[in-house]
Amino acid sequence: MTGQTFDPSHFRNALGSFATGVTIVTTVGLEGEDVGMTANSFNSVSLDPPMILWSVGKNAMSRPAFAAAEHFAVHILATQQKALSDRFAKRGTDKFAGLTVERGPGNVPLLKDCAARFKCRTAYRYEGGDHDIIVGEVIEFDHLDAAPLVFHSGKYSALAPHRAADEAESAAFSRSFLGFLLPRVQYALFEPIKKAMQQRAIGLDEYFALSALAAKDLSMLEIAELGRFYDRSFTPAEALKLKNRGLVEPAEGDGAAMRMQLTANGHALMLELLSIGKDAEETLLERIEPTEVQALKSLLHRLVKDTPSVA
Ligand SMILES: Cc1cc2nc3c(=O)[nH]c(=O)nc-3n(C[C@H](O)[C@H](O)[C@H](O)COP(=O)(O)O)c2cc1C
Known part of the structure; x- marks a missing residue:
């Protein structure tokens, strides 16, 4: 495929102007080990059937596990879980060391105290350039009333209701x-x-x-x-x-x-x-x-x- 040539850092900066939440996606690896990574490519897809998607980089060490996984879980992080996000964004480390996890469908590790958790069955995988797009059908979910962690322009952030932001400005x-x-x-x-x-x-x-x-x-x-x-x-x-x-x-x-x-x-x-x-x-x-x-x-x-x- 021939594509337009962009300056990659400009393109990344432009994409970064889209504010997102932050998730950690987990699954079980080919040898039964717990696998997980931080991802903000999460999005909702369909209400009926309930579906979500996210994408995993082709260079990610976790990719083979997700490429084969029948189940995975998406955790939407709460605002105080920045350290957890950093931990799961580091490759080559034991990301689960010292963490107490629960278990979901397919024995998938589930992290605690997240704003929401979606336990999914892998429905589709698509090629997406240097990423694989993974669509999951949501089997179960739970949801806490917690403020979400926000990611914008390469930095973590927190939500401020619009009125409060206006008031703070004035x-x-x-x-x-x-x-x-x-x-x-x-x-x-x-x-x-x-x-x-x-x-x-x-x-x-x-x-x-x-x-x-x-x-x-x-x-x-x-x-x-x-x-x-x-x-x-x-x-x-x-x-x-x-x-x-x-x-x-x-x-x-x-x-x-x-x-x-x-x-x-x-x-x-x-x-x-x-x-x-x-x-x-x-x-x-x-x-x-x-x-x-x-x-x-x-x-x-x-x-x-x-x-x-x-x-
Ligand atoms: C806020 C944030 C969002 C990220 N989103 C994604 C994503 O959607 N897909 C992806 O492949 N990597 C994403 N990453 C990078 C991975 O978390 C990072 O490459 C991690 O090291 C991958 O772990 P692994 O190589 O052990 O699989 C994100 C990192 C951060 C900090």
Whole structure:
């Protein structure tokens, strides 16, 4: 038979994307010895009559036993039976050493604690390239309510119900979403400042306006616009409060366009609050290497640079 030439490892990888359970197929050998091998080529074939199939590699040492066997048993492994799967996937070893087995039709060895066991009579054998396809008629079966061992992309795995997988994904996202991480950092930085503000009867919106004015003189409109990025609102009422407390004063203009500046008292208060903020930052960043702190700040600056800003 002429076949298409594939890169065998690519072909194997593509096949591996089909997730399967894992089975151990057992029988009795030509000299009465117990024979078994790990196989994931198992599949159901027919309900009536009840039939299953699997395929054995032509190079497998167990092949002659299965080629002659009248009976065999397929064991579907439970999730905790990975070690058993590994044991039966090793050629040339006594795979049954130390195992207690039961016996099925034709004296076939039966392994314990499997998710399901199908005791079969060999019905057909077909040539299948480098494998023999063996079809068995199921004579008896038993079934435990156990989670199956899974094989996918050359690795063992375990089942996760779809909803749980979605939930795990969304939980992982919530844990790593910057939108949740940054407010946690913000909380740690602002808690000490908030306490100091409470003692001085300064609200968050007022604090925000004072911080903005500590950087440069701004109009009411500019402060209100900046506030959008920090979820703060700044109204003429707050401006008046700050003015009455002697913390800000008009610099030039009037109405919404009036530019405001910090008074000497305003500057002194901001210096106090800034030093509390600096201490909070130092405490928070203590556990991080200075180079990492630098990298963190420079990355955040880059991100902030690309966000919308006040014209
Ligand atoms: C998860 C898994 C699935 C396997 N499926 C098959 C299979 O379906 N058919 C097969 O011939 N070998 C399969 N193998 C490989 C055999 O288990 C392995 O070649 C074993 O050494 C054969 O034993 P033997 O040579 O002593 O007969 C599988 C191995 C693993 C780990």
